[in-house]
Amino acid sequence: MGVVVQSFIEGLTTALQPMNLLWVLIGGFLGTVVGMLPGLGPATAVAVLIPITFGMDPTSALVLMAAIYYGAMYGGSRSSILLNTPGDGSAIAATFDGYPMAQKGQAGQALTISAIASLIGGTVAIIGFILLAKPLASFALNFGPAEYFLLLVFTLSAIVSLSRGNMVKGFISMSVGLLLSTVGIDLQTGVHRFTFDIPQLSEGIDFLVVIIGIYAVGEVLYNLIGIDQIKKEKNKVGKKGISREQWNQSKWPILRQSPIGFLIGVLPGAGGSIAAMLSYTTEQQVSKHPEKFGKGAIEGLAAPESSNNAASVGSFIPLLTMGIPGSGTTAVILGALIMLGLQPGPLLFENNPETVWTLVNSMFIGNLFLVIINILIIGLLVKILDTPPKILYPMILVLAFIGTYTLSYSIIDFYILVIFGLIGVMMKLLNFPIAPLILAVIVGSDMEQNFRKSIVSYDNIFNVLFASPITITLLIMTILSICYPFIVGWIQKRKA
Amino acid sequence: MARLITPVFFLGVGIVYLILTSDLTRSRVGDPNGPLYFPLLIGAVLVLFSIIYFVQEWRQRDEKFEELKVLFTGRAPFLIVSTLVLIFVYTSLFERIGFLISTIIFLTGLLFVVNGRKPWIKNILIAVIFSFISWYSFSELLNVSLP
Numbered sequence: 249m250g251v252v253v254q255s256f257i258e259g260l261t262t263a264l265q266p267m268n269l270l271w272v273l274i275g276g277f278l279g280t281v282v283g284m285l286p287g288l289g290p291a292t293a294v295a296v297l298i299p300i301t302f303g304m305d306p307t308s309a310l311v312l313m314a315a316i317y318y319g320a321m322y323g324g325s326r327s328s329i330l331l332n333t334p335g336d337g338s339a340i341a342a343t344f345d346g347y348p349m350a351q352k353g354q355a356g357q358a359l360t361i362s363a364i365a366s367l368i369g370g371t372v373a374i375i376g377f378i379l380l381a382k383p384l385a386s387f388a389l390n391f392g393p394a395e396y397f398l399l400l401v402f403t404l405s406a407i408v409s410l411s412r413g414n415m416v417k418g419f420i421s422m423s424v425g426l427l428l429s430t431v432g433i434d435l436q437t438g439v440h441r442f443t444f445d446i447p448q449l450s451e452g453i454d455f456l457v458v459i460i461g462i463y464a465v466g467e468v469l470y471n472l473i474g475i476d477q478i479k480k481e482k483n484k485v486g487k488k489g490i491s492r493e494q495w496n497q498s499k500w501p502i503l504r505q506s507p508i509g510f511l512i513g514v515l516p517g518a519g520g521s522i523a524a525m526l527s528y529t530t531e532q533q534v535s536k537h538p539e540k541f542g543k544g545a546i547e548g549l550a551a552p553e554s555s556n557n558a559a560s561v562g563s564f565i566p567l568l569t570m571g572i573p574g575s576g577t578t579a580v581i582l583g584a585l586i587m588l589g590l591q592p593g594p595l596l597f598e599n600n601p602e603t604v605w606t607l608v609n610s611m612f613i614g615n616l617f618l619v620i621i622n623i624l625i626i627g628l629l630v631k632i633l634d635t636p637p638k639i640l641y642p643m644i645l646v647l648a649f650i651g652t653y654t655l656s657y658s659i660i661d662f663y664i665l666v667i668f669g670l671i672g673v674m675m676k677l678l679n680f681p682i683a684p685l686i687l688a689v690i691v692g693s694d695m696e697q698n699f700r701k702s703i704v705s706y707d708n709i710f711n712v713l714f715a716s717p718i719t720i721t722l723l724i725m726t727i728l729s730i731c732y733p734f735i736v737g738w739i740q741k742r743k744a
Numbered sequence: 745m746a747r748l749i750t751p752v753f754f755l756g757v758g759i760v761y762l763i764l765t766s767d768l769t770r771s772r773v774g775d776p777n778g779p780l781y782f783p784l785l786i787g788a789v790l791v792l793f794s795i796i797y798f799v800q801e802w803r804q805r806d807e808k809f810e811e812l813k814v815l816f817t818g819r820a821p822f823l824i825v826s827t828l829v830l831i832f833v834y835t836s837l838f839e840r841i842g843f844l845i846s847t848i849i850f851l852t853g854l855l856f857v858v859n860g861r862k863p864w865i866k867n868i869l870i871a872v873i874f875s876f877i878s879w880y881s882f883s884e885l886l887n888v889s890l891p
Contacts, residue, residue: 303887416797420754423790427761430786434779437771441779442764472827472858473820642854643874645827646847649834650878654888662835666828677811678750696782703781 256378259605262307263613268606271304271312272614279319280621285640286327287471289336290320290560291576291686295463296644298456298584299651306590307603311610313581314564318370318611321520321560322618325362325553330355336576338520338556341528345541345548352544356488361546362553363622364490365502369554370615372506373513373561377608380514381597385569388594393701394715398722400695403516403572406729408684410522415733417680425685428453429692436700448660455583455689456655461665462682463580464648466672468641473673475638488623490546498550501531509555513562519575523559524552561611568592568604573690576683583690587655747809751798758790826857843883843890847875 262268275297282293294316301309324335329346342362349358391399408418431442432452443449490498508530509523531551532541541548563574571593573579585592590603597604652665675682702712713723765783770776814820834850851871859867882888 299882299888300886414800416793416800419793420790420797423786423793424754424757426786427757427783427790430783434771437773437779439769439771439779441768441783442761469824469827472823473814475823475858476819638859639855639870642851642858643870645854646851646874646878649838650843650882650888650890653838653890654882657889659835659839662831662838666831677814679811699782699785700778704775 255601255605256608258602259607260609262602262606263311263609268308268311268610269613271308272315272610273617274300275312275315276319276322276614276618277621279316279321280323280618281640282316282644283320283323283335284326285323285335285471285637285644286331286333287335287474288320288467288644289324289334289339289577290317291336291580291683292463292467292644293317293320293323294577294580294584295459296647296651298460298580299647299654301584301588302654304588306585306588307600307606309588310581310585310590310603310607313584314607314611315614317577317581318366318557318560318614319618321557322363322366322622325366326359326622329358329362329549336521338524338559340521341524341552341556342549344528344552345543345545348542348544349546349549353486354544356486357490357494357546358549360488360490360623361494361498361550363619365498365550365554366557367615367619368502369506369509369556369558370561371612372503372554373510373558374608374612374615376507376510376514376558377561377565381565381569381604384565385594385597388570391570391594391718392705392716393698394706394712395718395722397695397698397702397712398719398726399516399570399572400691400698402722402726402729403566403574403691404684404688405726406516407575407687408681409729409732410519414679415730417678418684421675421680421682422684422688425688426692426695428458428689429455430696435693435697448658452693453664453689454655454661456587457652457661457664458668458689459580459583459686460648460651461668462672462675462686463576464644464651465665465669466676466682468644468648469669470673470676471637472641475641494546497545497547501527501547501551502554505531505551505555506558509558510562512555513559513574514565516566516572516574519563519578520556520559524556527551527555557615564607568596568607569594571694573687576686579683579687579690586690745805746812747801748798748805751794751801755791755794755798758787758794761790762787823857827854830854830857839891844875844879847879848872851875 278297279290279293282288282296283290294313297316301312304312320335321338324339325342325346328334328339328342329350332343332347334340334343346358346362349355404422408422409415431449433450434441440450505527509527512523512526513519528548528551531547532538535541535547563578566572566574567578567582571582571591573582582592648665649662652661655661672682702715703709706712706715712719714720762784765780765787768780771778815824830850830853834846837846837849848871851874852868855867855871879890883890
């Protein structure tokens with residue numbers, strides 16, 4: 249425990265360095281601005297701002313990206329509440345009661361409770377992180393290739409079955425991502441695969457170009473198509489202070505849902521969307537006035553806002569302890585970290601403990617800062633961003649090009665970027681979930697290496713599946729995650 | 745029937761991928777088929793789910809298919825085509841005339857397309873200021889070299 253306390257204090261010192269504080273402020277602010285844009289969520293915010301991290305040391309880069317992430321979560325609540333337009337899955341639940349509150353003239357109060365709920369959710373989750381991360385990292389040290397392969401299989405199947413829309417499309421999206429990851433020279437044998445004699449392809453398709461293409465260019469193009477339909481928001485934020493009664497209605501839902509959201513975030517694949525939805529429905533079920541939900545009940549906003557923020561902190565646990573991203577946004581962060589030469593995984597806690605503890609402390613500082621931004625100057629931000637989308641979307645497009653150019657200093661990547669942008673638009677229109685593709689592109693090569701290593705040690709795939717109690721557990725979890733939507737459907741049918 | 749195009753497309757991708765996989769050069773080190781196993785697995789998964797997807801869509805073949813309709817409504821076709829043309833122009837100018845000027849041209853064009861011709865002073869001002877700020881912050885503050 250003493251070592252942990254010492255690392256914690258070291259992390260706090262690093263987090264409080266003026267440069268890192270500045271990155272938290274900048275990241276939180278930029279994340280809020282991008283997250284506020286209708287239709288854009290944290291994954292896009294991180295993807296588009298990746299170039300800022302080039303040349304930074306990995307710890308500061310991680311601090312910055314985390315700040316962008318939760319900044320975008322805070323910002324996203326605003327477009328959910330004021331415009332009824334969520335930026336991503338985790339902000340959907342905030343529209344259920346947030347928007348009705350805004351319609352009743354309580355937009356300011358809705359924004360305040362959402363900020364407070366997010367702060368409490370984030371803080372509870374940071375405490376959870378401190379307690380859980382180290383033991384989990386030590387546990388993950390026991391993982392061999394077979395365990396890692398199955399962990400990745402489980403993560404992919406979980407993200408497919410839990411992502412919005414249809415599971416079959418999710419598996420197609422995942423397969424395409426894995427397929428892209430096999431392009432290039434095979435790491436073990438040097439065989440050229442699917443390169444069609446194009447020299448640029450021999451190093452493989454850069455996953456950051458895929459990420460920026462789909463999340464930045466794709467999302468922006470998708471939103472540009474519908475730009476004329478975006479409602480102009482009402483500028484009246486109204487009273488910001490919440491009454492004692494409103495606080496009493498919200499405090500228990502917030503405190504109940506924060507730890508639940510955190511634990512869901514820790515599960516690979518689940519993330520903020522599931523946490524927010526689950527919190528909303530459970531609060532509705534335990535409420536004495538379930539009929540008020542959906543009509544502007546403050547607890548119906550507070551519960552999902554606390555749990556999705558807790559989940560976003562929780563999702564850093566599988567990312568940092570095992571190198572497994574649990575959501576689209578953490579997948580993007582993983583991609584950027586690998587590029588900066590930091591390989592998250594169990595060894596990170598042994599080799600770079602200060603990185604982890606700096607992140608933890610900066611998350612806490614960042615959450616405090618964002619609450620201040622979101623409560624004190626929200627009215628001002630709303631005014632500054634009065635007609636933002638038509639001007640901001642083109643700017644984001646420019647940032648996407650800068651980011652891509654700086655990856656390899658090659659114009660060829662611009663074409664790849666646009667191709668993936670168009671793929672992203674088509675996927676959105678045809679309701680294909682995007683996160684499975686992104687995750688698969690990033691972990692694909694790792695998955696293949698572990699797969700082949702374990703085949704060598706265990707002869708055939710069946711022996712790999714039953715190699716150890718851990719692999720068997722992961723296999724069962726994979727099967728359960730695939731069956732989960734069917735079980736839920738069956739229960740709903742029985743209820744009806 | 746338009747809804748059957750996507751599943752057929754993915755089925756095609758899966759089959760072509762499997763054929764390409766079987767044509768891969770065999771490895772001279774270790775297991776000669778080593779580089780093939782994982783692609784075969786992915787190809788099989790893609791083909792399997794494309795078939796399920798096809799069956800799902802086939803069952804709804806008589807229902808209206810409107811997912812792509814937005815692409816052809818209102819200003820959407822104009823916005824898409826002009827954005828792509830601008831991107832193409834931007835790409836061909838980028839290394840020739842440098843980041844700053846090409847970005848000003850690209851962003852001005854894009855703002856005219858998206859934001860309309862009326863606020864033209866605002867469009868140009870925003871394009872110039874934003875391009876300059878991003879050039880300054882990336883190449884001067886963050887030491888990223890831009891052409």
